Amino acid sequence: MALPSGPTAPSSTAEAVLFELVDDYDRAYESAAEQLSLTAAQACVLGRLHERRGMGSLAEELGCDASNITQLVSRLEAVGLVTREPDPSDRRARLVKRTRRGHAVNRRFEEAFAFGRTAVSRLTDAEQQQLTFLLKKALG
């Protein structure tokens, strides 16, 4: 199930279109990950490794438990997409970073996950600015 789907909403309100957007977005994310033999969670972690960083920092950003990150990073390491190295400044800590293949796979994932790009590209520049404004306001 690619969902979280929302409650059954009337078909043409802003709320309903919002739901459709989220649903499509989530499915596209899952699908792009699958094309690269990744799960959504793995693609997500890989995408956050722009620079070398600690496990705790990842857990905090992703809002999940540290033990979860341990497992996800272990899987990514097992398939050669990331490495863990000791943190010279704190011997308890470990720094995760992408391997060369990890970089390549992440790049291909970003290409495959075209949902946001494609959606935005259907709008004119002025419309994109409007949309940004409206969504920011809606998010409070």
Place this chain on the structure above:
Amino acid sequence: MALPSGPTAPSSTAEAVLFELVDDYDRAYESAAEQLSLTAAQACVLGRLHERRGMGSLAEELGCDASNITQLVSRLEAVGLVTREPDPSDRRARLVKRTRRGHAVNRRFEEAFAFGRTAVSRLTDAEQQQLTFLLKKALG
């Protein structure tokens, strides 16, 4: 991890705001379900039972395997939120429907999941119409 998160996007573009929206939406959905001791998938199934319907129909709508629906419905049945009854017109099939408690819990879920309502309510009527137009266009 409440995510699917998107690739690291520039901070203020339409694409970035889109990502933020999806992320917030998904987390809010998860959180609302949790308040009712449901998982997101369970809340999702429960929400699709406006009327009595077959397992296969659910699987198709949710885009997942039938065996998955079997398990989810079994859990909901085990906690008394849905029942399965034989389909009089096809003895292979079974019809799922909410119990009274299932209705009540679903109603409380929809109240708890205020994300879409709240977001839309921050916009004027004209802005809501604009947003609907822009999102529909962006979705193609």
Place this chain on the structure above:
DNA sequence: TATTGTTATACTCTATAACTATA
């Protein structure tokens, strides 16, 4: 023979609790 749904199985995500090593 095809279809509806279930069961068995396996993999992944996720959290909690207990643990190790270090600060």
Place this chain on the structure above:
DNA sequence: TATAGTTATAGAGTATAACAATA
């Protein structure tokens, strides 16, 4: 004593394959 990360474990989502009952 507190913190970074791991391990063990358990519950849940998900799919595949094999199966039963019915069409």
